[in-house]
Amino acid sequence: MARIEFGRRIQIARAIRACRAAVAEEVTTAFLARHPDWELKYGDRAREFGIKDAVYHQDFLAAAIECGEVEAFVDYCEWAARMLLARDIKPRFLSENLTQIGGQLNARLPAPAADIAASYLRRGVESCLQGGGKSEAEPIGKLEQLAGVYANAALGGHRQAALNLLLEAVRQGHPVSDLYSEVLQAAMRRIGVLWEQNEITVAQEHMATAITQFVLAQLYPLIEPPAQLRGRIVVTGVEGEFHQIGANMVADMLEANGWDVRFLGTDTPVGAVVAAVEEHQADVLGVSATLLFNIPNVVRLIDAVRARFRGKVQVLVGGSAFRLAPSLYEEIGANACALDLKSAIAAANGLASKKSVLVADDDAGVRRYLSRILEEAGYEVLLAENGKEAMRQLRAHPVHLVLIDLVMPEQDGLETIPMIKAAFPDPRIIAISGAFGATFLRVAKAFGALDTLAKPISRETLLRRVRQALAV
Numbered sequence: 001m002a003r004i005e006f007g008r009r010i011q012i013a014r015a016i017r018a019c020r021a022a023v024a025e026e027v028t029t030a031f032l033a034r035h036p037d038w039e040l041k042y043g044d045r046a047r048e049f050g051i052k053d054a055v056y057h058q059d060f061l062a063a064a065i066e067c068g069e070v071e072a073f074v075d076y077c078e079w080a081a082r083m084l085l086a087r088d089i090k091p092r093f094l095s096e097n098l099t100q101i102g103g104q105l106n107a108r109l110p111a112p113a114a115d116i117a118a119s120y121l122r123r124g125v126e127s128c129l130q131g132g133g134k135s136e137a138e139p140i141g142k143l144e145q146l147a148g149v150y151a152n153a154a155l156g157g158h159r160q161a162a163l164n165l166l167l168e169a170v171r172q173g174h175p176v177s178d179l180y181s182e183v184l185q186a187a188m189r190r191i192g193v194l195w196e197q198n199e200i201t202v203a204q205e206h207m208a209t210a211i212t213q214f215v216l217a218q219l220y221p222l223i224e225p226p227a228q229l230r231g232r233i234v235v236t237g238v239e240g241e242f243h244q245i246g247a248n249m250v251a252d253m254l255e256a257n258g259w260d261v262r263f264l265g266t267d268t269p270v271g272a273v274v275a276a277v278e279e280h281q282a283d284v285l286g287v288s289a290t291l292l293f294n295i296p297n298v299v300r301l302i303d304a305v306r307a308r309f310r311g312k313v314q315v316l317v318g319g320s321a322f323r324l325a326p327s328l329y330e331e332i333g334a335n336a337c338a339l340d341l342k343s344a345i346a347a348a349n350g351l352a353s354k355k356s357v358l359v360a361d362d363d364a365g366v367r368r369y370l371s372r373i374l375e376e377a378g379y380e381v382l383l384a385e386n387g388k389e390a391m392r393q394l395r396a397h398p399v400h401l402v403l404i405d406l407v408m409p410e411q412d413g414l415e416t417i418p419m420i421k422a423a424f425p426d427p428r429i430i431a432i433s434g435a436f437g438a439t440f441l442r443v444a445k446a447f448g449a450l451d452t453l454a455k456p457i458s459r460e461t462l463l464r465r466v467r468q469a470l471a472v
Contacts, residue, residue, distance in 0.1 A: 006331045012113040013062035023104040024054035063292030067325035077124035086198030095128035147186035154208035181341045223256045230258040230352045235286040237266030238297040247288035250344045289321040302333045314378035356380040360390040361405040387411030406433040421448040428469040
């Protein structure tokens with residue numbers, strides 16, 4: 001299936017959310033009519049939980065469509081099937097519920113939106129009927145054994161013992177950063193799998209989380225940040241986000257890597273985040289989202305930051321909501337995405353040094369269009385109206401990437417590209433042209449351009465190719 005444009009995906013997700021309460025009522029009523037034994041077994045909770053679950057399924061469906069990643073919904077359905085099976089509820093009941101939801105949405109949504117929802121639901125039903133897949137394997141690392149012992153201590157409520165395990169590891173010479181990523185992060189993932197399999201209670205999971213927050217508070221004073229400051233960053237969870245451990249660990253490790261950090265916790269209103277970014281004069285905003293249906297709140301926050309700071313603040317997003325939608329961060333306007341602790345630190349450090357782009361084009365409108373997109377994405381932009389001016393800019397300023405038109409007065413792009421390659425070997429070059437099409441662009445590549453783009457250039461295409469060029 002061809003990827004649907006982001007704005008259209010948002011409309012479909014909103015349509016699903018608008019009718020989810022009515023759909024949940026209808027689905028639950030029909031389900032209990034077919035399975036009267038459920039009310040005998042669960043009493044009033046049967047209807048209460050049925051409605052709640054049906055709403056939850058639709059929330060994840062809408063979020064997956066919004067992300068454009070059917071595998072994200074499949075992953076949710078597999079998780080739900082495993083979780084229910086561990087509670088003696090067969091996956092066929094979940095697949096029946098999803099099928100009912102599909103029927104209700106088909107009657108309420110216009111044909112194109114209903115067809116898209118149905119295609120996602122079909123994949124979800126297939127995954128349920130296959131038994132829900134397999135649980136994620138526990139991470140393996142040099143501190144794997146300690147991670148397992150720590151998880152057992154936390155689940156047993158042994159707060160001091162859990163802390164002592166890590167303090168002893170510090171005394172043995174293990175860096176605090178390794179304990180964060182290879183013990184605490186690994187242990188919390190293991191605890192999540194145990195809850196999913198119904199091997200621990202909600203109370204045990206909450207207790208282990210509280211103990212881990214206590215341990216983080218005790219390890220934090222042992223972090224010794226380097227003398228050199230990389231930059232200023234605000235780290236937060238969006239409105240509706242209540243998972244704090246991951247963002248907390250990222251904030252601590254950023255400080256250990258030389259960042260001046262303000263950690264706002266979770267469920268922080270958009271206005272409060274924007275105010276904190278301004279007060280801290282942050283270079284980067286780190287945003288955490290664990291659940292897919294919090295993505296709209298991430299979008300609202302990014303839009304507010306872009307409107308207020310006009311590209312001066314770069315945005316790093318992370319959390320499991322992005323794990324099965326690897327390209328989503330670009331579509332919602334973030335600069336980078338991280339899926340675990342180590343990649344979050346690497347991504348933030350990569351954003352610390354602002355990349356500069358030289359745009360050379362004789363059309364003032366094209367220069368304004370390209371520079372606005374690049375500046376909003378966090379790049380420093382220099383402008384030139386022909387090849388001679390481009391060479392002057394390169395002699396005066398360090399530049400990481402050159403976007404150069406091939407047809408310009410005084411000195412065109414085909415003449416300038418070899419000159420850039422000879423005098424300035426470091427900048428990557430992307431040739432752009434709309435006048436003579438593919439032929440000139442092929443010549444530009446032969447002359448040394450890393451990549452080529454044909455006009456008109458969409459925002460998504462421009463940013464994707466620029467990021468790819470700078471990553472080479």
